[in-house]
Amino acid sequence: MKPLILLTGEDEFDPKSHNPFHLIKRSYGNAVAAAGGVVIMALDPRLVQEYTEMADALLLTGGVDVHPGRYNDIFMDFDPNSGLPTPYVNSVTRDSMDILLCQAFLKAGKPIMGIGRGVQVINVVFGGTLHQDIPIVLQVEHPKGVSHPITTTEGSLMQRLLGATSTVNSYHHQAIRTVGKGLVATATAPDGIIEALEHETLPVFGVQWHPETFGTDDEALRERNLTVVEPVVIPDPAEVERQALATMVKKAIPGCETDANVVLPVGNPIFEHFLNLVTKGAQ
Amino acid sequence: MKKPIILIMWGSCLDNAFTSHGMMLTKAYSAAITAAGGIPILPLVQSQIDDYVAMADGLLLPGAMGYIPRPELARTLALERYSRQADFESVLYQAFRKTGKPILGICAGCQKINCEEGGNLQLDFRKTFGREHHQGVTHTVETLPGSWIANLWGSHFAINSYHGFKIAKLGDDLRITAYSEEGIPEVIEHDTLPIYGTQFHPERMRGDFPNPPEGPNSDPLFRSFIEMCLKK
Numbered sequence: 001m002k003p004l005i006l007l008t009g010e011d012e013f014d015p016k017s018h019n020p021f022h023l024i025k026r027s028y029g030n031a032v033a034a035a036g037g038v039v040i041m042a043l044d045p046r047l048v049q050e051y052t053e054m055a056d057a058l059l060l061t062g063g064v065d066v067h068p069g070r071y072n073d074i075f076m077d078f079d080p081n082s083g084l085p086t087p088y089v090n091s092v093t094r095d096s097m098d099i100l101l102c103q104a105f106l107k108a109g110k111p112i113m114g115i116g117r118g119v120q121v122i123n124v125v126f127g128g129t130l131h132q133d134i135p136i137v138l139q140v141e142h143p144k145g146v147s148h149p150i151t152t153t154e155g156s157l158m159q160r161l162l163g164a165t166s167t168v169n170s171y172h173h174q175a176i177r178t179v180g181k182g183l184v185a186t187a188t189a190p191d192g193i194i195e196a197l198e199h200e201t202l203p204v205f206g207v208q209w210h211p212e213t214f215g216t217d218d219e220a221l222r223e224r225n226l227t228v229v230e231p232v233v234i235p236d237p238a239e240v241e242r243q244a245l246a247t248m249v250k251k252a253i254p255g256c257e258t259d260a261n262v263v264l265p266v267g268n269p270i271f272e273h274f275l276n277l278v279t280k281g282a283q
Numbered sequence: 284m285k286k287p288i289i290l291i292m293w294g295s296c297l298d299n300a301f302t303s304h305g306m307m308l309t310k311a312y313s314a315a316i317t318a319a320g321g322i323p324i325l326p327l328v329q330s331q332i333d334d335y336v337a338m339a340d341g342l343l344l345p346g347a348m349g350y351i352p353r354p355e356l357a358r359t360l361a362l363e364r365y366s367r368q369a370d371f372e373s374v375l376y377q378a379f380r381k382t383g384k385p386i387l388g389i390c391a392g393c394q395k396i397n398c399e400e401g402g403n404l405q406l407d408f409r410k411t412f413g414r415e416h417h418q419g420v421t422h423t424v425e426t427l428p429g430s431w432i433a434n435l436w437g438s439h440f441a442i443n444s445y446h447g448f449k450i451a452k453l454g455d456d457l458r459i460t461a462y463s464e465e466g467i468p469e470v471i472e473h474d475t476l477p478i479y480g481t482q483f484h485p486e487r488m489r490g491d492f493p494n495p496p497e498g499p500n501s502d503p504l505f506r507s508f509i510e511m512c513l514k515k
Contacts, residue, residue: 029327043313
């Protein structure tokens, strides 16, 4: 029986249609599935108990900032350097979903992994705090997609999985400030930013970078999404779309992908370790 | 009491940085399922559909969703919707249908059921038909006596409309159990299987801001679906 892994997603709002909605990147589900877990996404914070009973482990995915009120800090309304309003985005409802699920899975003794925002949520749940904006507070940047080296701590899980040094990507403007009770920082960037947390005794860990984008088609998709301005090589897309709509057949558009034959990326030690926590109880 | 697990199909979207593909679900669908006593979950990987079908008690196919603040990416998303999403939804529907567990389709989900059962659609019927069924406009419908929808809400009631296509050829063993006053199919029911589709949006007909305000409260509709899922 494959372990069932619960993922959390973004909490968004579409101002045009006035619809609040949930959103999740495909790469998270694909990465966990490749390591052997069945993946589902949680949809309602009022069902935390049911989700916790149902699933074997929790993956807290990346996303917007945790509200500083959750770690006894004051929201930084203005950039102290420029005096301009800060552009930070947070979601108090997503905070509730993530934190309630994290607490419930801890209570049930089930494994928890955090990515990006997820490691920050884990830290906050254990009483740690965050830097609200590292460019302002620390004058360092870990902007979108930039890779940098990390150094792992002797004897840590991170060192076992990745070696003494490794290279990771960066997609964050917040970082761990003080480490929560029972957690240990086990990977750091050259500028001192904490990149990974592990719990001393519980099957709980998180990383500040995004291992789910390793070995996936995200990079290619980004290229295709953002740089292709001319119509793609599909003949008369409007007509093709109409045909596809009329019949809604499988593989409606010639040359377009389906998920049926997708080869999932394998050999990602981070996700394999996460699944081992469920299947083998390894630490 | 055991709560049934309800799979809800997703819609294609791009993540909030517009850099990679994602799945989305308007909260109104999951909230309606929760309120009716179900546990909504989102399936994420097509190769795991058999696992999803085994664990779930019911399937909800929602209407079309899109979050496209950048118009230049609309075509990227449209291609995604009619390729990977359409394929995922077909495989999920057919796998679920085999188990005999209940399926509810809403709007595009209702049209999907009709197409999967061998029917087809008329596109852009507003232009040839000359009636507006788009952007939430209100209509009244008339139901077939004795049907599921008639037993829930009676012979006449008001609904919302958010669709540009309509059912043309009806799928095998399906029955149209509600028509709008101009003759547009609004509810379909399967003759032998617990498969139901509504062309209108019942998930918007509940809570403090229902559309239409004069329409029936849709909580009993979702409770009826959840009760069927418990029985199976």
